Amino acid sequence: MNRNDKNGDGVASFFDFVYYLFYKVYGKINEGCYIVMPITKHLKLFKLTEGILLQHQYVNYLLRHEWNNLVNRDGLYNYLEEIIPGLPIVADAIAAAHIDEGLLPPIGQQEVWAAGVTYLRSREARMEESADSGAADLYDKVYAAERPELFFKSMPYRVAGHKQEVYIRRDSAWNVPEPELTLFINSNGNIQAYTIGNDMSSRSIEGENALYLPQAKIFERSAAIGPCLYVPSEPIATDTAIRMSIHRNNAEVYKDETSISRMKRSFTELAGYLYRECDFPSGSFLMTGTCLVPQNDFTLRENDIVSISIDGIGTMVNIVSFKPL
Ligand code: DO4
Ligand code: MG
Numbered sequence: 001m002n003r004n005d006k007n008g009d010g011v012a013s014f015f016d017f018v019y020y021l022f023y024k025v026y027g028k029i030n031e032g033c034y035i036v037m038p039i040t041k042h043l044k045l046f047k048l049t050e051g052i053l054l055q056h057q058y059v060n061y062l063l064r065h066e067w068n069n070l071v072n073r074d075g076l077y078n079y080l081e082e083i084i085p086g087l088p089i090v091a092d093a094i095a096a097a098h099i100d101e102g103l104l105p106p107i108g109q110q111e112v113w114a115a116g117v118t119y120l121r122s123r124e125a126r127m128e129e130s131a132d133s134g135a136a137d138l139y140d141k142v143y144a145a146e147r148p149e150l151f152f153k154s155m156p157y158r159v160a161g162h163k164q165e166v167y168i169r170r171d172s173a174w175n176v177p178e179p180e181l182t183l184f185i186n187s188n189g190n191i192q193a194y195t196i197g198n199d200m201s202s203r204s205i206e207g208e209n210a211l212y213l214p215q216a217k218i219f220e221r222s223a224a225i226g227p228c229l230y231v232p233s234e235p236i237a238t239d240t241a242i243r244m245s246i247h248r249n250n251a252e253v254y255k256d257e258t259s260i261s262r263m264k265r266s267f268t269e270l271a272g273y274l275y276r277e278c279d280f281p282s283g284s285f286l287m288t289g290t291c292l293v294p295q296n297d298f299t300l301r302e303n304d305i306v307s308i309s310i311d312g313i314g315t316m317v318n319i320v321s322f323k324p325l
Contacts, residue, residue: 042232042312043080045071045193049102053095054080054087055228060095061087067108068282071184076192077233099227105161106195106229109282112159114180114199114217115270116149117142118263118289125293129174129207138210148265150274151213153199153287154223162226165321168300169219172202175300177318178290179244179308181236181260182225183267186283189275191267193231196308196316197287198224203299220323225285230313235267236260240311244292247305254298258291 045063046053052063052070061084063070073079090098117123117139126139142149160166168175182197199217206216230236243257267288274286300306304320 040232040234040237040312041077041081042230043077044314045080045106045229045231046099046227047104047106047229048098049104050098053090053098054084055095056081056084060090060092062090063087068110071108071192071229072186072283074186074188074190074192076186077231080231081233103162103227105156105159105164105225106227107156107159107225107285110156110184110284111152111280112154112156112182112197112223112225112285112287113274114151114153114197114287115265115289116151118148118265118270119291120262120264121258121291121293122289125203125296126206128296129203130210133207133209135210143264148270148273150270150286151217153217158218158220158223160221160224160318162224162316162318164224164318165221166198166200166224166306166318167219167221167321167323168200168302169202169205170322172204172216173299174204174207175200175202176294176298177201177244177246177300177306177308178287179242179292179310180287180290181240181242181310183271183286183288184229184283185271185274185280185286187280189271191235191271192283193229194236194310194313195225195229195285196227196310196313197285198306198308198316198318199287199290200224221321223287224316224318226316227314232312236312242291242311243309245307246294246300247307248301248303253304254294256292256294260288260291262291263288 044055054061123143127136178199180197182195183191184193200222202216205212238261240260246254300320307317309315
């Protein structure tokens with residue numbers, strides 16, 4: 001795989017290259033004089049039709065493990081680091097070809113859940129869209145309440161991955177993507193990894209009546225995750241940036257970014273509520289809420305291209321479509 005391609009999708013950037021050099025040079029200096037490295041150690045797991053690709057310090061390794069058993073453990077980063085010496089190395093070009101042709105969403109048997117109204121921007125948007133239904137107050141209250149809003153989002157078979165289609169509903173006039181940092185929580189309730197999530201939503205159905213939330217949120221390919229599982233040695237940095245752009249006929253029609261530090265709740269708090277009275281034998285994914293909402297006159301159209309990037313994890317790209325009739 002291209003050493004500078006930290007997204008795993010063939011796209012290398014100058015910044016990736018500088019990061020790579022810094023990692024190598026500074027890492028060497030550290031080996032000699034025991035200075036703490038400023039870069040979080042991390043690994044990436046790409047789920048492929050041919051197996052699992054592990055990317056560590058820009059070297060690719062092939063794993064033949066069963067996905068659910070592999071990821072569902074405490075100390076996932078340490079376990080993966082320990083087994084690396086026994087793994088076959090995959091040449092850069094072969095790894096790139098596998099990722100290009102055989103990339104799957106990084107999910108096995110896990111349910112996907114989502115948190116709502118965890119950012120002020122989301123509270124404001126829901127209050128606006130539900131003003132006519134009289135439900136605006138609900139969103140104000142849930143933002144302030146001790147208990148977070150958590151809702152079921154998807155079974156694994158409805159989930160789209162990087163470069164795959166996401167769907168908008170034919171019976172919805174107002175459709176948006178929701179870019180969300182997504183947690184992978186193991187069966188013990190411990191956050192082990194992160195990925196990029198898109199909580200595709202119908203704002204017209206959600207705004208019409210708050211009780212329509214499941215229809216606004218759950219439909220074929222309304223959840224996308226990818227391109228990989230990002231497994232850091234430490235919890236993800238609180239100032240991590242999240243960016244979204246939307247392209248239509250080769251023109252950019254939306255672009256914005258923010259930081260997950262704006263979130264009102266902590267990730268462990270959300271995971272704690274989800275696991276209070278539910279067991280997840282293979283772990284679960286939890287989308288943590290959106291902080292980027294396009295202006296109110298924006299709705300997605302067929303063939304729009306949605307790109308979501310999160311620092312460290314990479315970029316997930318999806319094409320907007322309708323479920324075939
Ligand atoms: O309350 C409705 C859904 C909220 C949501 O999906 C979000 O804040 O991201
Ligand atoms: Mg959402």
